[in-house]
Amino acid sequence: MADGLLIIGSSQAGVSLATSLRALGHDEPITLLGDENHRPYQRPALSKEWLQGEITNEKLMFRTQEYWAEHRIDVVKNERIIRIDKNDDGSGVAHSMSGADFPFDRLALAVGARARRLLLDGVDLPGVLYLRNADDALELKARVPGVREAVVIGGGFIGLEAAASLARMGRSVTLIEAAPRLVPRAVGEQTSAHLLAHHRAAGLDILLGASVRRIVPRGDRVGGVELADGRVISADLVLVGVGVIPNTELAESIGLVCDNGIRVDESALASDGVTVAVGDCANLPNPVPGAPEGDRVRFESVNNAIE
Template identity: 40%
Template sequence: MSRVLIVGAGHAGATLAGLLRQAGHRGPVELFGDEVDLPYHRPPLSKKFAQGELEQWLRPAEFYREQDITLRLGEHVVALDTAGRRVHTASGDAHDYDHLVLATGAAPRRLALPGTDLAGVVSLRTLADARILRKCVVERRALVIVGGGYIGLEVAAVARANGVNVTVLEREERVLARVASPRLSEILAGHHRGRGTRIVTGVRLTGLTGRDGRVSGAVLEDGTEIPCEAVLIGVGAEPRDELAAAAGLHCDHGVVVDGHARTSDPHVLAIGDVTRRPGFVRLESIPSATEQARQAVATITGGAPNPAEVPWFWSDQFDLKLKIAGLVPAEPATVVRGDPASGRFALFHLDGGALTAVESANSPAEFMAGKKFLASGTRLDPVRLADPATPLRDAVA
């Protein structure tokens, strides 16, 4: 019976451990995590951090005992010996494996700027980070968010809903510039501004000022200082591929894997945010992590490979339940279905009639139809697609 070691106890790693048992794997399964908490859901960290709903465990502790999954929480893996097939931990222990799965995720990108070590400055990746942020919101501290990505906008929505003064600083000319269409960026920025969020684009942060060791202001390139009592740094994440790179595995802005979660070493797999898959930019989403966990199970157990899925993810901002499928092209030809002003709409992005992505808000039917169209390569008629009175099935070209 093969011994499987999983390095990383986030959603990808914990899901894989459970799916291995579900698939009938009876060999030893050991799950290593840097944090001491049980594996937990990550989306509440930015979506529900002010509601006291942070500690949402992926599985109760009893599950791991009943399934004979060894949890090694708070145990940091520091090196991989791929030749000897073992991992080394910070405590000096060595653990052998038959299959090693890297699920180390990604870490918040740091800013090498003055003042980022002041109290009240936080990134958002762990329960500990979210607890600090919740305290800032509960105490109504004026908040500056550096970075207008999905995490930053989700936090802004929660903070504004709790009466916090929020300023979002984005160096690009629009929020979500790297991950959303220009039309969705415009709609969401307007939605936030209409609820009191200050959004400043095309600006660059040069540093943070402090008073008595706590942050008190954010300084822009033109010398403007924005007073604040808390700062969230949300400028993206970097794959935690240092273990893989040091072990000589093929890495390129993430651990490079194939469609079966295999790395350049036949005994090492990788899943989740740390990976870079063929045909994709690096994907950071729960659905992607779950899909790759299933791929890894099939590879380890010799089961039938899983078909590739359409990439998708979701975001909650105020009353908008956003769901996005596919990858938005750089210059999309966008068809708007529904009325963005009503808060219920879908943006279909076409390339010569072929759907490349759908971005939706409070429109589950449009999202599901778009996801199916993407999977099947269905071509759509833009005129009929734009008419909400026309059933989606009749918009097929």
């Protein structure tokens, strides 16, 4: 029997690939495999409606169990692929940390990105959190009732969204951004200025151009954040949102060219001409009309993962 397509990563990009292939009439077996112990779910609400308790867990899920069964998409949870043996024709076997093997005729990498970690004193204290996946979000939500003051490090989309949510949930929130404006990588100056005015009016204390020296303890847990100028901002929760790093290790291990993501062509084919890479992990030719010849980008967005 054919082994079919193995998609590693069962989030936005992996789910879109599997469901689109079925919609286009692709009939071969599809395995949609991920290392999280949850049914495939959507991340955007984790920092917004879900965190604020406005929607249920079920609303986060992609598709129903019935959909996966009816469309013969084998959804595999909790399997972390640590090694891949790949042949020149694109077939091979993926090996999981659990010892299970997943043979494939064709491989797609939809392995996404992980939260960039801060390398500062105090980052390992209890109460210093990141927000990339459902487990991170569950931990954050569970801690909120015991939090009076929160500090969010990083004024990109995720830090700003989480800070706004925590403020709406009645917490006193200070957001620290090293750049002179909010969301500096993704939006222009006017939008940054609008976001700053809006969120300050909504009660967020926003410090721009501020850098963090260390996280300070209070007893055996987090107690605050010390800035480079010596100020200490008291906190019983610190959320770090300082960007993501694309998960390229598996791709590199099978010899695919990587450079800020897995390099793909306009058809999402990696450098071996047969493995597909999609979503946050992929570095693609800039599709924006008028982009300079040879320009490449790596997007971190739902739209890009779907497209």
